[in-house]
Amino acid sequence: MKIKLLLKIIWNNLIPILIIYFLLDVLISILFAWNNTIYGFSQFGPIIFISLIFPLIWIFIYVLCRKIENNKNKIKREEDL
């Protein structure tokens, strides 16, 4: 039952979860290539920072707007009552 509920939550929030997946995918790929002489990264700090910051901005804006929407709906419901 709990697994079913969890899957439902994941399905209903698939897009922000995918953004987190892409973020992790990029970071794991960087870690795999860490010591590879051909594909290795010479500018680790900035690249990891960029890989984190842009998906996090996306998620931050998305979650913030969802909270604003929920607050607006809550106020509307209270007014209607």
Next chain:
Amino acid sequence: MISIIYVARDAPMYLGTFYEFSSIFISILVLIHCYKMRGKYDTIKIYLIGMIYGLILENGGPLILPQFGFEGFFWENNYKLYLFEFFGYGIRISKVPIATHLGWPMVFYIAIIFWEQICRAFPKIKHHTIISGLIISSSGLMFDLPFDIIATRFNWWVWNENLLPLWFGVPLVNYLAWFWAVFMFGYFWTVLHNKKEKNNWSESKLTKNLAIVVPLIWILDTIGFVLSKELFNLFGLIYI
């Protein structure tokens, strides 16, 4: 931030097969999500019209027509699945792998969901078509800014050696192309959806109209890209 040594056009990929098959799997998952959550017409708009639009644009990247000044911007030569070449068998009619083709509608879907969430919080934005186009485009860029660094490092695509590798090895033309492609699609998406609301169009009519304007979107996108490329070239930011 210039940091990369250019490699051969058919240089071996690192984690390329993982990228290719995981990308196809996620695209199909998002396609099912789109169909289940939004129905037939939105799936056609995003996954069929969006993919055809992306297919034409993406094939402009590897195009080499010296007589018209096209030297090719990038190449994706080492994948397993192309249209219609599978594991080396068949005829390759598109120089871009299926994984990349399927990536376009996925980016559009993610960008449109992002814009719709912002519009639900701030409904007035929906009627500002240029701001809406910029929001949709910004979502595409936020996805691509980190991703292309990895893709370039791992030879998932190889850039023309004459392009200046401005952003951690990725040429500026990549982001200009992304900006115009997603902005124009997003702009026409919002224009047509606003018209639908105003004129009470059916979903079917809206879908047909979006399909009809695809050539116009493509032309405007190309004009915007070429002009901005030439503008940045004046400042020495495009070619080495």
